[in-house]
Amino acid sequence: MVRFPTGGRIRQQRRKIRLTQAELADAVGISTSYLNLIENEKRPIGGALLNRIASALDVVPAHLSGNENLRLTQELLELIRTYPDTQMDEGQALQLIAASSDWARAFLQLHRRYREASETAMALSDRLSQDSALIELTHAVLMRSTAVRSFAEIVEQHPDLEADRRRRYAGIVAAEAERLGSSVRAMMDLLGAGPASTALSSPSDEVDDFINYHRSHFPQLEEAADALRRDFGDGDIGSHALTERLESRHGVELRTVLRMDETRPEASRRFLLARHLVELEFGDLLENLAVDRRFITSDAARALCRRAITGYAASALLFPYGRFLEAAEARRYDIEYLAQHFGGSFEQIAHRLVTLRRPGAEGIPFAFLRSDPAGNLSKRFSTLGLHMPRFGGACPLWPLYGAFRMPGSVMTQLAVMPEGERYLLIARCVSKRLVGYGQPETLFSIMIGCDASYSSRIIYGDRYATGSDAGGTPVGSGCRSCSRADCAQRAHASVVATDAPAQDARVTSMTMQ
Amino acid sequence: MLRRILIAEDEPYIVESLTFLLSREGHEVSAIGDGAAVLPAIARLKPDLLILDIMLPTSNGFEILSSIRRTEDLKTLPVLALSAKGQEADRKRMSDLGVDDYITKPFSNHDLVSRVTRLLTAPPGQP
Incomplete structure (x- = not known):
């Protein structure tokens, strides 16, 4: 696990607000010498004390623990592993992030564009020759x-x-x-x-970065959705109510919204109506959020970002935070039950679970990943421990891919990573549209995952509590960063030290600690 | 000195311009536009030089050159290939098959005539 210089961050923030060590120690009820040890990284810190110190320093705990930079670190490590000949090691990656996370982010963005430009060149070359x-x-x-x-x-x-x-x-x-x-x-x-x-940048990567930075949670949109929902009264908001509001307030007819497409399932219909409504009601708010130039650099990315947060707002409107979290906890995160109860699709509900990150009322932290049948990944939302790969595909052993074999069925896995971390993964293959005979079906596999320590709160974790399934399945996070030497499913040589190095693997001594 | 040149090229305007240029140099020029008809034309016309386009219909330049070099009487027939610019792999393949020289399209007339003259005056097998 990557460790961050928490003590250094505490000292930096303490000095920034002009507090002495004695004053801070006094405020949080510890001795000055103990605080000094913490600031010099000689004592670990976490839990309640970190929360108290964060409160005294007027920041969120994640700011001190460095968790907000964890995704950045994981991506940087993943990137430097793809260049095993470079002299850069994990320590230097951490130093870069500690010195300036903006530079690290710019470096990643630059590499991403380089990679996309190379792919564009190869695609063009391929096209010219074929x-x-x-x-x-x-x-x-x-x-x-x-x-x-x-x-x-x-x-x-x-x-x-x-x-x-x-x-x-x-x-x-x-x-x-x-x-x-x-x-x-x-x-x-x-x-x-x-x-x-097309343009060299990848709008979807930029939008994923933007959403990951916000930890998949947008308080402004939750508040706006809460306020709008009050106009509808208590209870669920159905398609009829949405249609009425669209017609009476905005003069929009149902057939305009559905674009004459009557084949959509009800969940999809209702979501589409909600999207249309929040687009009209929250226009300025959505636009202001989507112009975050730290992440969003092109018109295409801005349009995609706006589409993503419009979907977020629609989800917040249809699946109200408090009631949804309560139901999720009560029904032990049974996605199929929640889908029926709230009238949503599997993907809508799974995605809403990822957004339950309101400080003080947090659900289980889930990562999210979507794949098409060709393995193209989208909607990569990581959590602290579970990193969704950006470069080179995910582990072929994840249920994300296995779910395509059984469309409509939920597949689960107790995934055991090479370094021993355990995650509960839940996946299902879904069809995005109803289609007529002879028309191709649009399939996606949706996967969410969380640390296995939450398994007892999740219905899908029951089968791993005891018995033969309790041992879990040995997997990785993707071939290039996986150290398993005995994997029959390996698609690329590993660039980290393996148990017994494969002949074609380019091995370095770097592993994730 | 009058020499016989066979042009294997399917583009009529290129054939017309080459015919004009090489006739002006005093050569007797014939042309054939179909790959499969090249070897019979060589047998009939017995040219002193073949100008061979790589991208011919029916049978391409590589196949024709390969057949020429496998034919005892034609092993030393000078062959100037016309290839597309930048296709390094094609040039290497022609070299491996025994082409004497090649020129890329679009070529300058002066360059083409110089190469033809050089091939026609070089001792057999030493372009």
């Missing part, structure tokens, strides 16, 4: 430019050319030059039409 239309156009451009050049040179370099011949060659030059222009324009259209030519 795309028959492009090959044909390239051939046409070469042929026409060859003819234009050759005849132009003949006309220029042979002044004795017969008049008829000169006229013919000049005509060929003009005609071929025009065709050349058409071919080039067609080529540009073709290149410009595909995803490979």
